[in-house]
């Protein structure tokens with residue numbers, strides 16, 4: 001059905017159209033050009049009224065409204081449509097723009113399932129459903145999961161706009177494909193994630209496996225306390241690492257270093273305090289007897305590593321360790337497959353893994369060195385060769401390291417209003433056009449702009465809500481307070497009856 005006609009000047013990249021009804025920004029349409037069907041995206045939509053133009057006061061506005069209501073030709077729907085390429089070529093994955101612009105007078109048609117289905121919802125196994133097109137809601141939106149494992153992913157949005165919902169959706173699909181996913185969960189958002197055979201665990205750090213400077217970080221020695229750093233470094237010997245009782249051996253070694261080394265008694269004693277403190281405060285996290293924590297990750301499963309109990313520095317050291325080890329395991333596995341491995345050690349992670357880092361701006365910050373950033377950049381650069389994909393999730397894209405962000409081959413961007421966040425994303429993602437960028441502040445919860453290699457074309461979609469996901473949703477303080485009130489009554493009553501019982505017993 002014809003819904004518009006090309007008018008005015010027309011270009012190979014965009015046309016202006018007079019339409020029969022208002023069209024939504026983000027809607028796909030077909031331009032029935034002289035050279036074949038072209039897919040277009042509504043980029044601008046303007047409605048004007050002849051009668052209500054140049055109105056000078058309220059009375060005139062009221063009168064003009066009556067005139068406008070009576071005149072069926074009063075409203076004018078003008079639309080700017082961006083040209084995406086020839087439809088048949090896009091359906092085969094090629095983006096070819098017309099050399100000659102569509103002629104003025106060319107008809108604009110509604111896009112059908114047959115036109116769009118192949119482009120936005122290919123049916124092969126690696127394309128997983130993520131939702132539907134926001135403006136053509138009958139069309140399924142799918143993403144290519146292979147591309148995010150090989151070329152990485154960023155999920156960026158203001159808080160509460162649906163980042164963890166999207167992560168949960170991806171996790172479900174990965175689980176159904178028997179893939180290996182590791183989520184570093186900084187706010188304990190995924191404990192109740194409803195995926196089969198999920199492996200949920202507290203992230204642990206085995207102090208024996210750390211280099212001395214990292215051990216200093218996790219027991220929270222001050223960075224510039226040089227003498228304490230040295231005391232720990234010298235005491236943290238191979239025999240301490242191998243000893244049965246790690247903490248005791250480390251303490252003895254530190255004590256003896258303090259005695260033997262002139263001018264270090266006080267520093268060693270401070271290190272001993274720190275060790276004692278860490279041993280008690282972080283007993284759940286720093287575990288010298290947990291073996292290699294990477295061994296606890298299960299292949300072919302969704303693994304959620306709760307890092308919410310770790311301090312920022314500990315989480316950083318922990319994440320860096322996991323990333324380094326995972327990359328090494330994948331390298332060994334790939335080399336072994338190619339018959340180039342020099343180690344006889346049996347490798348874990350024989351198939352690709354996907355790692356998601358929540359709160360990426362904390363661990364991969366702009367303008368500041370962190371170990372996680374070092375390893376994340378390495379994974380971002382080398383992951384493609386070795387089958388380790390990185391997913392970064394953040395509500396503050398402006399604070400993420402731009403180099404790492406620009407290595408993310410695919411992006412899901414939800415509502416973002418801050419200008420500097422938008423600019424940072426725009427400079428990291430070439431395929432984010434100005435028009436799509438301008439859409440970001442008007443998106444609703446669960447709406448996302450998808451760009452990059454995981455989609456055939458940039459698209460605006462509404463992501464499916466993961467209904468059974470209990471995590472992440474805002475808590476209902478009012479209802480919980482009313483429950484607490486009831487509990488208080490019960491508590492009061494039961495205490496009363498106990499007091500009565502006690503009196504009777506007396």
Ligand SMILES: Nc1ncnc2c1ncn2[C@@H]1O[C@H](COP(=O)(O)OP(=O)(O)OP(=O)(O)O)[C@@H](O)[C@H]1O
Pocket residue numbers: 157158159160161162163164165166395445446447462463464465466471472473474
């Ligand atoms: N696609 C969606 N459709 C409908 N509702 C959604 C969708 N995605 C998320 N929501 C709702 O929005 C709320 C916040 O979602 P979510 O926890 O995923 O956001 P978030 O961006 O991860 O937030 P935070 O930054 O606080 O972690 C939830 O209550 C969720 O049910």
